[in-house]
Structures are given as structure tokens and as C-alpha cells.
Amino acid sequence: MSDAHDHDLRHHGDVDAEPGMEDFAVNVRGTRPPEWLRAILVDSLGRVGSYPSAEHDRAVREVVAARHGRHPDEVLLLAGAAEGFAMLPRLVRRRAAVIHPSFTEPEFALREAGVPTTRVILSRPYVLAAATVPEDADVVVVGNPTNPTSVLHPRRDVLAMRRPGRLVVVDEAFADTTPGEPESLAGESYPDVLVLRSLTKSFALAGLRCGYALGHPDVLARLTRGRAHWPLGTLQLDAVAACSSPEAVRRVERDAAVIADERAYLIDRLATVGVRPAARPSSSFVLVDVPDAERVRRGLRARGVAVRRCDTFPGLGDQLRLAVRDRGAVDRLVTAWHALL
Structure with a gap:
């Protein structure tokens, strides 16, 4: 550590x-985004003169919820998964732990907010079961599959990190790059597991910033405390819905x-x-x-x-x-x- x-x-x-x-x-x-998605975004341009509405947000959350078999109240739409990482300090009461090697943005956001943060560094072959997480860590962040190692951790090892009073945050930005998403927790509801997903990788939308979080409504409410109004624009909302459709x-x-x-x-x-x-x-x-x-x-x-x-x-x-x-x-x-x- x-x-x-x-x-x-x-x-x-x-x-x-x-x-x-x-x-x-x-x-x-x-x-560049695929042609079918570009056509949807071009059509969305005709509606950017109006503010995004709560009804639009709800409709998109229903699409995402259906994609994962969740309730819409368990979905939080994000301006890319990176926005979710920036919100993580709001969830920490004592200490955060970040499993490394991994995407570094979560640790950056936590340290920038002054959150006591411990690195839990895995040695090769980067087996999560070998991680020693501080018992006082009430937020633990892990990638699955992990960037940059490309290792896919068994879901049982991710769930084994749960403790009373602890929230496990799973970065699943690349989960849809594995056929069948065999170790994903996106489709399961746990009160102490928060899953972050990205749509920028598979659909070439890095410049549009699209993603979402899946978790208990109480966790999502803590996550969004103090968030700016209209956090996602019309194009982002339409892109999230399109990329979460059954055909997509x-x-x-x-x-x-x-x-x-x-x-x-x-x-x-x-x-x-x-x-x-x-x-x-x-x-x-x-x-x-x-x-x-x-x-x-x-x-x-x-x-x-x-x-x-x-x-x-x-x-x-x-x-x-x-x-x-x-x-x-x-x-x-x-x-x-x-x-x-």
C-alpha cells in the first residue's frame, strides 16, 4: 500500500x-461515431435551442435502466464516467482506497478534494484477490476490466471487498469490450456497489462526454449533492439513449x-x-x-x-x-x- x-x-x-x-x-x-449515431446527433441539433428537461432525463434513464434490468431511479446520467470520478469525494467519510495499476482519474479527484487516499498496488499478474485494502476505507475504487492492465477480475473478487459501511466503486468503462460482459455488476442491485460506465470508447464519442452511474438511489443522491443544473446537454442525452438501445x-x-x-x-x-x-x-x-x-x-x-x-x-x-x-x-x-x- x-x-x-x-x-x-x-x-x-x-x-x-x-x-x-x-x-x-x-x-x-x-x-468518428458510426453513421447511424451521427444521424441521430444531427437530428438532435434541431432541439438544442431548448433547455434539457427533467422529462428528457427521465426518458433516457428509462432506456439505460432497461438495458441493464435496473430501475430508472438507480441510473444517474453523467458527462462521461470522468464526471462520476470527480463526484466521488462526496461519498467518502473516512478514507478512500484505489486499486492500482488503474485509471488514475479517480485518485486525482480524491486527492484534489483533500480526501485521505491509499493506493493498493497489485503485483503481477494483478490478481484482485491478493489486494489488502485498509479496513477503515469506506470507499474502494477498482476497474473491471482494468485500464491499463486489461485484466478482467472475477465478480466474486470484486464483491469480496464489501464491508459494512463501505461502498465499492467499480469502473466498468471497458466492460462492453468483453464478449457477454461476464464479470459485470451493472445488472445487479447492491446498496453498497456503485458502477460507472462510459459510452465514449465503443461509440467514438470521446469529445461528447457520455456515461452513467448505476447504484442505490440514496448513493446517487449523495453523489449529486451540489451538482450544477442541466449537467448534460440535449446531444449527450440523445446519444446516451441511442447507445443504450437494444440494437446498439x-x-x-x-x-x-x-x-x-x-x-x-x-x-x-x-x-x-x-x-x-x-x-x-x-x-x-x-x-x-x-x-x-x-x-x-x-x-x-x-x-x-x-x-x-x-x-x-x-x-x-x-x-x-x-x-x-x-x-x-x-x-x-x-x-x-x-x-x-
Whole structure:
């Protein structure tokens, strides 16, 4: 466990990529929303002259609730999952614990608010059952599947962290990248489990900021205390509804199978340059061990390929994170890597 402030918690993959580069740094599928979604957003533009209404919010929450078999009162719409992380300090009474290596935004938000926060750092292969969480932690944050390790934790291990008076927050931003979402808790109601979901990754909506939280109404009420009025705009509301529809869910499920195939190809090709996964990957990105990782990252960048550095993640160092891409992009990555060798 650690309470140190020795990492750039606000470094994210978007700063590792520039326009025109082969982008393996950002975990977004595609560079633009699919055509069917763009048509919905274009139609929504005709309604942005009016303020978003409570009725609109309720209608969208009903769509999300139906997608997960929950009650609409268990749904909180968010301007991206990152907004949910920014709200977490409102839930902590004593101490927060963040399971690492993981997405660093939750810890950043907690520390910025002055919340006592403990890092629980897992050693490889990043098994959650091995985590030692402080007993006084009344909020525990864990990713599943975890960014950047791509490890999918068994749901039983996530639920095993529950304690009286403790809230377990599960970051499921990449849950829909795993076929069938086998370890997701989004469809189950627990009074002490809060699930955060993102729609920006699978639908290429990073610039629109769309997500939601699933939890007990009392927890959601604490989360939104003091929140600004009209927190989501009309385009965001319509996008959340569209991306939560049965047809959209089926599209994402099909893409999850494509991701699994592309990930296997990426791993096979990386082996030709002597690079292997640091843990068993389950999501749309792969964490790989790379001796002298910073030199390799800079060398690939000089050849027009962007990859995500990992020394900004607590618990990591000589690793790189690679987004899963199509075979042509992977071949170009490996060609650039061979040139470094």
C-alpha cells in the first residue's frame, strides 16, 4: 500500500497521439461515431435551442435502466464516467482506497478534494484477490476490466471487498469490450456497489462526454449533492439513449468479438519483436513488458506511431499500453518496431 504522490495522475493517452499518427495510445474504437449515431446527433441539433428537461432525463434513464434490468431511479446520467470520478469525494467519510495499476482519474479527484487516499498496488499478474485494502476505507475504487492492465477480475473478487459501511466503486468503462460482459455488476442491485460506465470508447464519442452511474438511489443522491443544473446537454442525452438501445448493444457485442480476434492478432505479431503481454488481456488494449520502454516509445513516435507510456500509472514502469487495432494498423506498428531493433 502507498500514499505517495509520485506519478502524473493527469497524463492520459490523448496527449501521446497527434493527428496523422498511427494511434495505439487512445482506447477509442474508430475516429468518428458510426453513421447511424451521427444521424441521430444531427437530428438532435434541431432541439438544442431548448433547455434539457427533467422529462428528457427521465426518458433516457428509462432506456439505460432497461438495458441493464435496473430501475430508472438507480441510473444517474453523467458527462462521461470522468464526471462520476470527480463526484466521488462526496461519498467518502473516512478514507478512500484505489486499486492500482488503474485509471488514475479517480485518485486525482480524491486527492484534489483533500480526501485521505491509499493506493493498493497489485503485483503481477494483478490478481484482485491478493489486494489488502485498509479496513477503515469506506470507499474502494477498482476497474473491471482494468485500464491499463486489461485484466478482467472475477465478480466474486470484486464483491469480496464489501464491508459494512463501505461502498465499492467499480469502473466498468471497458466492460462492453468483453464478449457477454461476464464479470459485470451493472445488472445487479447492491446498496453498497456503485458502477460507472462510459459510452465514449465503443461509440467514438470521446469529445461528447457520455456515461452513467448505476447504484442505490440514496448513493446517487449523495453523489449529486451540489451538482450544477442541466449537467448534460440535449446531444449527450440523445446519444446516451441511442447507445443504450437494444440494437446498439447488439452492435457493441458483435464488435467485442472482433476485438477479441484483433487482440489475438496483435499479440501474435508482437511476439515477432520479442514483446509479450504483462498479464492476460481481456479488453480493447494490451499491456506489454518492454525493456527500456521510454526509448521504444520515443522511437515509435519518431516513426509516426503513438503508444501509451505507463510510467504514469502507480505500480508500472517498463511497460507500454497498446490499443487493439485492425490488422493493417498492427502490421504497420510491428514494421516500425522491427526498424527500432
